[in-house]
Amino acid sequence: MKEVITLLVILISASFVAGNCPLDQMHAIGLCSYRIVCINTIKDVKLHSDCQGSSNYDVKVDVTLQNASETFHIGADPEFLAMITTLTVHGNWPRTDLSFLEDMYRLRNLYIVNNNIQQIITNDIEQSGPFRNLVSIEVIDLSHNQISNIGELFQFEIRPSSMQSISLAYNSIVEVPGDTFGELSSLIELDLSHNFIRELREEPFCNLTHLKTLRLNNNKIKYLNGALKNLYNLRHLYLTSNQIQKIDMESINTINHLETFDISKNLIEKIDPTLFPRHWKHFNNGTICKILLSDNYITHVPNVSIEIAERFRRNSITPKLAYTKLDLSNNSITHIEYNAFSLLELKSVDLSNNKLTDFIVNPKDLIYVRYLNLSGNYLNRLYYESFSSMHSLQNFDLSHNYMEYFPDQSLSNTQNLKYVNLTFNDILELHSLRITFHPEGGYLDLSNNGLSALIIPDNEAIGLRELVLSHNNISDAYLIRLTDQHDLTRLDMSYNYILELDESSLQLPEKLGVLDLSFNDIYRIAPSAFNRMSNLKTLRLSHNNLKIIDHGVFRGLTSLLNLDLSFNQIGQLDSKVFMDLQYLSLLSLRHNGLNVLDSDGWLSYKQDLTVYLDGNNLSCQWLAKALTDFSRGYSKMNPTVLETVMVGTSIQGIPCEQEVQNYEKPKYLADERLLIVSQKILEAVQEQTSLMKRFMWHAILHEAEQRNARNVSRFYFR
Template identity: 25%
Template sequence: MRIFTKLSAPLCLLFVFLCLKTAFSTTHLCSHEEALALLQFKTSFSINYTASDPDYCDYQPNYSKIESWKEGIDCCSWDGVSCDNVTGHIIALNLSCSFLYGTFPSNSTLFFLRNLQSLNLALNDFRLSKIPPEISQFTRLKHLDVSSSQFSGQVPREIAHLPKLVSLNLSYNWDLILETTTLRYLVQNLSEVRELVLSGLSMTSVNPRFFMNLSSSLTTLRLFNCQLRGNFPNSIFRFPNLKRFSLGGKGNLTIDLPSSNWSSPLQDLYLVDMDQDLYLGDMDCGRRLRESIGDLKSLQYLSLGCNLEGSIPASIGNLSQLTYLSLSYNNLSGQIPSSLADLTQLTCLYLSNNQFSGPIPASIGNLRQLTSLDLSSNNLSGQIPSSLADLTQLTYLDLSNNQFSGPIPASIGNVRQLTSLDLSFNNLSGQIPSSLANLTQLTSLDLYNNQFSGPIPASIGNLRQLTSLVLYSNNLSGQIPSSLANLTQLTYLSLSDNQFSSRIPASIASIGNLSQLTYLMLSSNNFNRQIPSSLANLTQLTYLSLSYNLLNGTLPPWIFTLPLLEYLFLSHNQFQGQINQFRPNSMFSAFQNLKILDLSHNSLIGKIPNCLPKSLSVLNLQANYFDGNIAFGFPEGCGLRNLNLHGNQMDGLLPRSLVNCRMLEVLDVGNNNIGGTFPHWLESLLDLQVLVLRSNKFHGSVQSTKQSPSFPKLRVLDLSSNDFRGPLPVRYIENFKAMMDLYRDEDSPEYMNVSSYQCSVVVTWKGFDYELPGILTVFSSIHLSNNMFEGEIPDVIGKLSSLKGLNLSHNNLTVHLRSLSVESNHLGGDQGEVLGLDLESLKILLKRGVFIGAMLYCLLVFACKRVLAVEGVVNVVRSD
């Protein structure tokens, strides 16, 4: 009995514990109503694995959190659900990256969760739903994140009715608008907010000064890509608790970096304005980087790209906690300061796209923690310092677009963690060091546009992780090493524009082993003989360029069976024979993905195959010996933008099916035997910019047949050396709007490109034909010479203010020579004489304000010889 009494108390306690454990193990913490609310919410959406971007999700993109939500299981154990340990109420819901796809209902059962304190719906796709005003029912909410979830419309004012909100993230909902009145409510009512992330919202109507009324407790403010304009008060830098601040994106923004009294707790500062092409934007942050930047002793992340000028202050070396520094895309100049070597915690250093000069300081080798170093696109010179070899943690190194000279230091091979090395566009010379073979982690090696000589080292075959090898535009010679066959991961290989053995080496056949290759460029190397048959193994090729060599023989049949080929360049070789000899009958039938085909400047003969793939945007068969009709049809939906058949022996008529090519920009069939009247039906091709029908057998009138504007984008028209008659095509000329544009930027002209293919055209200058390898967008010309046009030169020609070339010679045009003063104009070209210049026509041009540059060859030769004084410019005008 006494023994039982001694044991009874512990046994009773154990019994009670076991009973309670059993009770709690069978009781659901989550309330039945809240579980039903979540299950009902689940039915509002489908699971779509494109709805969440895996690049921003921290788990494999093959699982949605709501898949674990099942009836009969405690909802507090569901993925993304957190409950209060005492009450069992759901207090946190994290459904970020859950692949939710569908419209967010305004009456969602989610609003039944009145105890919710944290809600994260980021990185889903709610299909441009509005954020429901009912969100104000979450009166206990402290954290709200709906970033990158495809919400649209206006930010509801009701968010300001969440008085306990500490963090709010609405960022990167690109169709979401925050208006001034809503921002005012947010600022007034969210007195507890610490983190405010609004990047990517549209705030075109917001005055930046409203942000100064935010709580002084603010620690994070993100306002990147918000389309803000005007002056952002720099008092933001004096917020006593501010740790993270980002501002910028496209737009006219100004914020002056203070000269003193910075926010000392600042850890993360991002002020960058770039457009989509990564050029300097309009943001201005005070022009100079002040010495006071060194006062920010807590700074860990600094990125400034806002038109800064001058030098980097030496005080930047005081930022001992800095791990990330980017001053790229500014106008900074001077030398890179040696004080950067004091930033021993730095892991990323980006100074690209500035105007830094001089050498890289040898002390940069002190930055032993660096993993990324980008000094590209500056004016740096001297040799690459051997101290870079001390950066043993470096994985990314870009020194491209500078003026470095001398050899690559052999010690670079000690940086064995490198995965990307770019030394392109410099003046580096000598041989490619074999020590690069030590960089066995390299995936990308870019050495193009330098002066490297000698052979490619055979040891390059050790770089078995390489996916991209770019060596074009050097002076490399010798044989292409067979060890390239070891680079089985290679997808991009460019060896163009070098001086490799003129005979195609047997070792090039090893390239056929690179089964992953998608881009192969071997152009401009004087390779001769036939294309190695081993290249037929490259079934993943999308881009193949063998242009500007001495390759000969017939085109191998296998080249027309590469299933994924999109770009094929075989121009400027010595290929012979026919191209329609293969089966099936049309070689193009296998090219279902082909976008660009360039076989120009060869000796190909016979008929052109009669079918084109709809995918084709450029077809260049110029300078061959093709004959017969243009028999191939242009299907409905034809995507052709550039058709060049110049310099062949083709006859017949232009096929009317060309009108199906609605996007056609360049049509050149010059120097053939094509006949018929002027193809007026080309008027329907409103994107046409270049039309060349020269040296054919066209005849008849060139007058427009319709009243509506024709050829509004035409910039080059060449109808010379045909049998066109009647008056000049006045109605066409008066619609050449592209030749009347006075506002083109002639200081930085661009070349006309079609699908990244640089267009060319043949022009006549002083009786000789020249092929312009590129057509500048500011170039415009009209050639109507050697026809039978008659009548007077119309005044409308004087409106063509952008005209660079006009040739009306050898026609039956009538003009009346009159006295002419050309004072206060700008005549380019030869100063001594103007040969064959019709003064009446010149007067019309000058009267309209046309500036005649060196490219203007207004040769209006007539059967007369006259000498006439021309005031202000030349003394003798001879027309012969």
């Protein structure tokens, strides 16, 4: 640490005149390691003598040059420029030769991003590019410019052996000439995305034998033309958002080695079965390959032929287990053949937003599937055979289909379901749910159907923790019978048509912790309606038609912490109706039009209770007293709002109504300032009264003492 501080002091003292490199932007971050920010140009910055030309230390100098002049290197110390290892330049150079790179032979990372470069001038005589002397270069980033010609950019006098990454993304490149990357056999990542490339040829890529990631997405490519056939070490290929109609056979061998093959958002109509088999030998156990074919025009997924399967098995004598994530969403698929997914070892399948009317595939191909998305199709039933071996299924989305029943028979062999989405179907009633969820618990969403009744008997839907029934046609809560669902902890019945609740309405399990009945039409809740829900922690009754809350309504809710009664029509409320809620800590009464709230029942409350009162008509006198009682500790009830009011009559941002003091006299408007002043006057009067009492008491005692003294003296004089 002392060495770092010493180097920082030396660096600052050696550059105290550097007006272009502010002192507070120079940092020594390690032994012979510096981070420097300069403006316009680089001047008068020197390293410690032990670090200059040092072979004993790994010297790292990271320079960021803002608002840079193209000639910033003129007048700069060439020895310092030669020590820079990372350079980030921000400027505006439509036409440049990057001459400042001439002496930066130690440069490893170069970032010239968003500099409005339209043309980089190369040396026509020497036939060499501007990076010719960068023998140590590893990363070159020229993204977010307007470069169109890259033909001779990457010509070197001595071939760089450490070059790993080049980014030319977000430029105006139309063509990639044949010898562009010929000297960069060590390249690992190449980014040509977001350009205007129309045609690929083999030559620019044939020497990139170590390339692992190639980004060609967001161009105008129509054909691959075998350009990828020699890239046997390629692992990640991004071709999304082009105009590709077909994958040529010359490129297929390379594509079958990929871990990521993204060809989404193209014009593909047919799938070649040879796209799917993976060559396992270079994958590690547990590798997940991704094949993304979404947003194309595919109508049919064909079988993997026996010939292809046999050829694949012969070439994979010692296969290693690698999984595949397959995305075929947003196509026009009407049919999937029985053996379409053979040899894929599928981990997830996305077939959402297609035109499937059935889903019949070889169950052996779905053994490892954890995620299956069939939403947005035309399915009205599922076939048991397809799901019979799906023991690993955890996430299943069947929303936006035409299911009229819950497909519990098809899912009867699944034991690990965590999330099931059946929203936006045509399910009207359910009288059984023969499925088993994951031991950690399951989530079932049946919202936006036509459900009016749901009965789940004992030993069914085992492990169900959360159930969503919102946006259905439930008008009688009694028809939702879940008393045998002992694992259920959260139930959402919002956005339905429930009118009233009585003691027999809620046929729910005792373990339930959260119940949402908001956005219904509830106008009446009978006493003891929640009597059997002793473990409920949160109850939402907002956006209903409640006008009166009777005593005993919340009887039995001995564990309730949060109660939401907002957006009802409760004009008057007695706090004693909440006396059964001994642990209540949050009560929302927002937007009820309350004008009377008797809070005496909370005076003996033993813990803090936050009450939200936005959008009501309570008097300022009541509010002032409630706030005073809370601040002085007389009451645990804290009146507050979610959104403080800045206009109108309010106290501490809580709106209140001014009241008439005397109907026979002119109206007197009470506001917060008057209440505060009155309170202070009252406190002062009380203090003065106390002082006067103490003074009078001392005067009485003093007079008594004098009287006793006189009596004693008379006695002695006698």
